[in-house]
Amino acid sequence: MNSQSEFNSEFCNVRYMESDNVVLLTWKKFARINDYREPTHFALQLLQQHPQSNFVVDARNGFEDDPEDVKWGFSELLPxxxxxxxQFVILIMEKAAAIEDEMDMWTKELGKYFAVIKVQSYQQAIRQMKDGLLVNVRYTVKPGKRNAFLEETSRQGIISESRTEPGNIKYEYYIPVESENDLFLMEMWVSSEAQAAHGKTAHYKMLQALKEEYITAITIEKYHTSAISN
Structure with a gap:
């Protein structure tokens, strides 16, 4: 039986978890077309109704892989x-799941919009969101050197190595439209400890050398995700 706060079918259950401010979609078995699209659209409506809510998908018992549904999900649902x-999309799945390749495809697409975390239980999902650390870094780059700085961070593997660290959720550079010499970096880590470990890596030291060459000023802001969600 479905209501304005919960959707239930033989394929899945969607409901709002008020205590955690989370929309939880639990797949019961593989679904496609309307059996997939109707509940995911319902989840979207719940996200719209509840400010600062996050999305948890329990895919341990199934998901979907219909090409038309994937296309719809990428072109309509995610935008x-x-x-x-x-801010967060949490994927609950077994460590060695049969759908791991498909979930990696979704993870890549979701990562364009959200911080994506893979966990093995709902409890772990909530803990990861509450323990996370968001770091906003604003660089002032020497005039005319912004593209060169970005090219060097990519060429030296700094961006790719940072993204593959065990505790990294998101590591993304953005170019502010209002300035020719500013650059914005958003980092998200599963914990303060993970971010501290990042500062001890070889690629982080390479980044420091590039900063000395290209950067004139840095502003750093750190937020625990528990404070953001409260």
Whole structure:
């Protein structure tokens, strides 16, 4: 039986978890077309209704792999989700799941809009969101050197190595439209300890050398995700 706060079918269950401010979609078995699209659209509506809510998908018992549904999800569902203030998408799945390749494809696409975390239980999902650390870094780059700085961080593997660290959720550079010499970096880590470990890596030391060459000023802001979600 479905209501304004919960959707239930033989394929899945979608409901709002008020205590955690989370929209939880639990797949019961593989679904496609309307059996997939109707509940995911319902989840979108719940995200729209509940400010700063995040999205948890329990895919341990199934998911979907219909090409048309994937196309719909990428072109319609995710851009609509991106207009909400959801920050995290948590994927619950077994460590060696049969759908791991498919979930990696979704993870890559979701990562364009959200911080994506893979866990093995709902409890772990909530803990990861509450323990996370968001780091906003604003660089002032020497005039005319912004592209060169970005090219060097990519060429030296700094960006790719940072993204593959065990505790990294998101590591992304953005170019502010209002300035020719500013650069914005958003980092998200599963914990303060993970971010501290990042500062001890070889690629982080390479980044420091590039900063000395290209950067004139740095502003850093750190937020625990528990404070953001409260």
């Amino acid at each position: 609509s989700m991106a207009k909400t203030d959801c």
